[in-house]
Amino acid sequence: MSPRLSPPRFRTEYNENDQVFSISGTLRPQGVQELASSLAQLQDAARRSHGVLYIDMRRLVLMNNTAFHALTGVMVEACRARPELRLVVVISTIVGWAARRFRHLSQIEPAIAVETYDSDFYPGQAFLEEGGFIPILRTQTKMTWRHEREILPRHGMRPGLAVADICCGIGDFAVLVHKEFQPSRIVALDHSRSSLAYARKVADDFGIQGIEYTYGDAAQMLVSDNQFDFVTCRHSLQIFNRPELILKELHRICRPGGRIYVTNEKNSHCLGEPRAESIQWTYNEVAKLFAHFEMDVELGPKSRRYLIEAGLEDIRIESFMVTNLDGDPQDFVNVVSAWEGVYAGDMAVRRGDSPEFIERFRQGFQDHIYAALHPKGYAGWPIWVASGRKPA
Structure with a gap:
């Protein structure tokens, strides 16, 4: 009898109209295989998007190194496969770790930008x-x-x-x-x-x-x-x-x-x-x-x-x-x-x-x-x- 898998504590979704790939919840897989369907969904979103694909991480509570390297690897690969595509990773100042993890991503791949969502949302x-x-x-x-x-x-x-x-x-x-x-x-x-x-x-x-x-x-x-x-x-x-x-x-x-x-x-x-x-x-x-x-x-x-x-x-x-x-x-x-x-x-x-x-x-x-x-x-x-x- 195969062991029961616990339900995923994260969610991914692609909105084709707005070209937004959203990730929310807690992303702490034991191995990359746990992310296989989500990574495939991101790859598909990159293939179907034109101009700019937004990666929305505003509701991502936690992310371990396994998930970080797997996701960023797909992002970099997508940009290099399609030089005309730009990726914008959207984070929030509320999730402090996100800025630390993603700040160097644009140095690795110039076609990827990291934006802080709420830096302009509260102008006054x-x-x-x-x-x-x-x-x-x-x-x-x-x-x-x-x-x-x-x-x-x-x-x-x-x-x-x-x-x-x-x-x-x-x-x-x-x-x-x-x-x-x-x-x-x-x-x-x-x-x-x-x-x-x-x-x-x-x-x-x-x-x-x-x-x-x-x-x-x-x-x-x-x-x-x-x-x-x-x-x-x-x-x-x-x-x-x-x-x-x-x-x-x-x-x-x-x-x-x-x-x-x-x-x-x-x-x-x-x-x-x-x-x-x-x-x-x-x-x-x-x-x-x-x-x-x-x-x-x-x-x-x-x-x-x-x-x-x-x-x-x-x-x-x-x-x-x-x-x-x-x-x-x-x-x-x-x-x-x-x-x-x-x-x-x-x-x-x-x-x-x-x-x-x-x-x-x-x-x-x-x-x-x-x-x-x-x-x-x-x-x-x-x-x-x-x-x-x-x-x-």
């Missing part, structure tokens, strides 16, 4: 990953949670669910959900190492257990399909230049019948009184500034369309206004002050704005602070909440 995120931005994130979560703890159950949140918080930032929201709703499991994933380091430190300091903090690319998560009952992505679709790719991944990891929950802003609707005109001008300019860096902080009301186009059903959408009357007005002031520091500081300078523009730009933030602290004043920051169910 660097502004929001700096350690100095952490206090603003903590204060923002503190202010929005007063509203969201009441809103979440209307969108399907309840105790005992398997929850994923994608683009979790510093992890505050995951902690609050963990305490309030007691999920059976909660995974918090982000692309920022500094934010995750902070999140883990807070969890350790406060003795919080049960949250799985994970480093990962929200557009190419190393997470299996159909795992979570409730998937959240807060204030994040608006900072990516291709939010539909994030939603595609949220859809993939959500179980059929589960819900995807997103929050986004419309910064031009930030308001204040007195000094409303100055405040309005500045936040209109904030939207333009973010657009310059390929981010859309006007996305809030568009959330319903994005969720429908992602294939979700039973769409629920609502909005709420965070104001200076929600607890201590100084919290609102701290948020606006942090916005001024980042938006009128590094971002405006890097765009090349004039000193005169930056001075007027800053004045609007200062006037928003004035409105928040004025004894008769009102200052607001609007948030849109939307969720949809993945069809069963």
Whole structure:
């Protein structure tokens, strides 16, 4: 009786329309014979492709030397057999070993290029990953949670669910959900190492257990399909230049019948009184500034369309206004002050704005602070909440 072979822990697929050969999972064969069908598939893809063949390794978790040498051998052989063919190996910074293994491949064969997928995917995120931005994130979560703890159950949140918080930032929201709703499991994933380091430190300091903090690319998560009952992505679709790719991944990891929950802003609707005109001008300019860096902080009301186009059903959408009357007005002031520091500081300078523009730009933030602290004043920051169910 022949021994039973364990099922393969990797998957290969060729998309002829896009000329993409994809490899995902864990590629650790004992011998080359275990890869025979995949190598033959790659050879066939190289024969059938014209111009450029993409080798997509963004979801390849591990690869041993046997697999590496076998695959790269087929790639080099294909290029030398067909001098007109170019191969582009696509990797991600999330999978650190990939860059080390493949960096020298183009030196061996000039027709093979290695591209880092997510180096250009987050064009503006660097502004929001700096350690100095952490206090603003903590204060923002503190202010929005007063509203969201009441809103979440209307969108399907309840105790005992398997929850994923994608683009979790510093992890505050995951902690609050963990305490309030007691999920059976909660995974918090982000692309920022500094934010995750902070999140883990807070969890350790406060003795919080049960949250799985994970480093990962929200557009190419190393997470299996159909795992979570409730998937959240807060204030994040608006900072990516291709939010539909994030939603595609949220859809993939959500179980059929589960819900995807997103929050986004419309910064031009930030308001204040007195000094409303100055405040309005500045936040209109904030939207333009973010657009310059390929981010859309006007996305809030568009959330319903994005969720429908992602294939979700039973769409629920609502909005709420965070104001200076929600607890201590100084919290609102701290948020606006942090916005001024980042938006009128590094971002405006890097765009090349004039000193005169930056001075007027800053004045609007200062006037928003004035409105928040004025004894008769009102200052607001609007948030849109939307969720949809993945069809069963």
